[in-house]
């Protein structure tokens with residue numbers, strides 16, 4: 001099928017960047033009333049076109065409406081409302097108590113300046129949330145923004161490309177589209193900040209390109225996020241919550257449960273509880289369930305199918321069926337996986353396949369986790385306080401990302417920086433430290449000026 005998305009030409013890219021640079025310098029995007037109007041417009045864009053967004057998300061990955069609402073639409077609306085309510089407070093200069101006695105009479109304060117022309121590169125799995133939530137933060141912070149949508153979720157990208165210029169001021173906010181060639185060219189341009197969501201591999205390319213201009217970056221990447229079950233777990237509850245963290249959007253989520261660490265003597269219990277969960281949610285044949293999404297592309301179907309086929313260990317407890325034409329992979333549970341298996345335990349799975357590794361002691365489980373690069377999330381299912389304190393999301397999955405009062409972001413292989421709510425405002429602003437003195441009482445400054453004498457040196 002022909003893609004509904006047209007890519008930007010290299011001339012369009014260059015023109016957009018230089019145009020936004022000139023317009024940013026007018027200072028208009030810093031005006032608070034202007035920022036609020038644009039945020040309200042973005043809210044209206046989503047609200048007025050909700051049905052069309054659901055349709056586009058369904059075309060891209062058969063995203064169930066309720067998942068599209070909770071994972072794409074609601075977070076953007078909520079973030080717009082947050083900034084409309086809080087922008088005056090966030091943008092206000094912050095008075096600071098001086099530490100030097102000689103500044104007691106002066107004004108010492110911090111101002112949050114916009115960074116300038118910001119590039120946001122969105123990701124395809126939540127193409128509305130992961131493009132528009134960073135965009136709201138960047139607008140709220142007073143920047144001009146180039147938004148590069150993901151070409152992989154082409155229907156949603158085409159719709160946003162049509163809608164954004166109708167709602168937002170194109171002199172300050174532009175949408176660009178393209179694949180590797182266009183993104184490579186885009187990254188050669190000079191930006192004042194780059195906010196990228198995607199894989200660690202491309203994250204490195206982005207950081208490398210940014211370093212040429214000494215541009216700051218925020219990288220929202222991925223990784224293999226484990227779920228550790230402890231022996232006393234209430235297994236049916238745990239199975240439901242892990243199922244939610246694995247099959248929401250068919251596992252195409254950066255914070256999906258990538259693999260499970262289960263106590264060896266609770267494995268049978270986990271398998272039967274997890275099978276029950278999957279049957280209850282998606283029926284005997286999940287392919288017929290309206291609540292089960294599809295992989296976004298054949299490339300991803302092939303990638304995950306190869307993982308199942310080429311694995312060196314593990315028994316398929318259920319699932320494993322692949323229908324390439326329908327971009328379908330069944331919910332799949334594989335037990336007895338060797339942690340050192342080079343396929344299932346290598347790259348992030350990013351699909352509906354759940355490997356289970358058994359352990360005999362918690363120390364063993366923890367040392368296995370530490371062998372991998374820092375995951376974006378560590379899920380812990382436990383009633384034991386000591387372990388609870390180690391987790392990022394405890395006794396649940398995914399919901400910490402939806403809680404926008406928390407910072408969201410990883411470290412190392414899973415990212416640089418964070419965002420959501422006031423953290424987005426911080427991410428997209430520069431803290432300018434300001435000292436304002438008066439031209440009075442010059443005699444007090446004599447102590448700082450040459451010629452120095454020993455008494456003055458001591459000061």
Ligand code: NAD
Nearest residue numbers: 123150151179180183184198199200202220221222223254
């Ligand atoms: P990707 O990083 O491979 O591709 C993202 C975009 O980068 C593409 O749209 C493409 O235009 C561009 N690109 C690809 N190769 C390029 C190259 N060589 N040079 C320049 N640009 C290039 O993304 P993906 O692998 O399809 O996405 C899945 C990954 O994203 C997973 O690792 C997942 O965990 C991560 N992710 C993270 C978050 C988060 O919030 N932390 C959210 C969603 C996805």
